[in-house]
Amino acid sequence: MKPEDTLQPTPRSGNSARLAAVHRRIREAEQQFQRPEGSVTLLAVSKTQPAERLRELYQLGQRDFGENYLQEALAKQAALADLRICWHFIGPIQSNKTKSISEHFDWVHSVDRIKVARRLSEQRPETLPALNVCLQVDISGEASKSGVPPEALPELAEAVAELPRLRLRGLMCIPAPSDDFAEQRRAFAEMRHGFEALRARGHALDTLSMGMSGDLEAAIAEGATLVRIGTALFGPRNPAPTSNP
Numbered sequence: 001m002k003p004e005d006t007l008q009p010t011p012r013s014g015n016s017a018r019l020a021a022v023h024r025r026i027r028e029a030e031q032q033f034q035r036p037e038g039s040v041t042l043l044a045v046s047k048t049q050p051a052e053r054l055r056e057l058y059q060l061g062q063r064d065f066g067e068n069y070l071q072e073a074l075a076k077q078a079a080l081a082d083l084r085i086c087w088h089f090i091g092p093i094q095s096n097k098t099k100s101i102s103e104h105f106d107w108v109h110s111v112d113r114i115k116v117a118r119r120l121s122e123q124r125p126e127t128l129p130a131l132n133v134c135l136q137v138d139i140s141g142e143a144s145k146s147g148v149p150p151e152a153l154p155e156l157a158e159a160v161a162e163l164p165r166l167r168l169r170g171l172m173c174i175p176a177p178s179d180d181f182a183e184q185r186r187a188f189a190e191m192r193h194g195f196e197a198l199r200a201r202g203h204a205l206d207t208l209s210m211g212m213s214g215d216l217e218a219a220i221a222e223g224a225t226l227v228r229i230g231t232a233l234f235g236p237r238n239p240a241p242t243s244n245p
Ligand SMILES: *Cc1c(COP(=O)(O)O)cnc(C)c1O
Pocket: 045, 047, 068, 090, 091, 174, 212, 213, 214, 228, 229, 230, 231, 232
């Protein structure tokens, strides 16, 4: 018997209970912060999860899935080709991967430089609708490896809005993790201001992609229209290796 065979399969009822719990958190935050009911979309972040877990959630009604790693995503897309999933790419983008990303995804949340945006636009197949994109903003202030600095955002948005095969939908961020609600809100409020400033400049944006398992309430309080949830839906990723006999 291979070691994997000794692991208990995750019961389907677990998926259903976790999905219901996340829906409940979203609904309660919408109510608490005077957001219209149903104004926040749930994106299931399925990195490291096997295709079968995605299929189970799909059967429970989940349609939007987010993946971080291209090769892993392509394998799952092939395994789930019979389903009508809306695929979101949310990971760092290497410029030699743009062709495949532009061919296989409906959305890209992690555009943070014009070179990548141009390539995605040029390589988006004519047979597909324009690729929906969000600009990833580095609001942590610690110059992390991904995201456009807030001060460079207006210029990048202008340039991306010109690209014919992209549809600029909004902004995305991954703030530094914090357990403090007020601190979580501060980061998301900065995003909301950037978002509103771009709208005031004439960009027709409708998507604020922010909030994860640990901070979705703060994100919804500050106007998130899409929350990206992994752990709360699937359980912990990369469980510590068990020493099987
Ligand atoms: C992994 C990941 C998430 C989900 O994080 P959880 O804390 O597991 O909900 C959301 N967004 C991005 C970009 C991620 O890489």
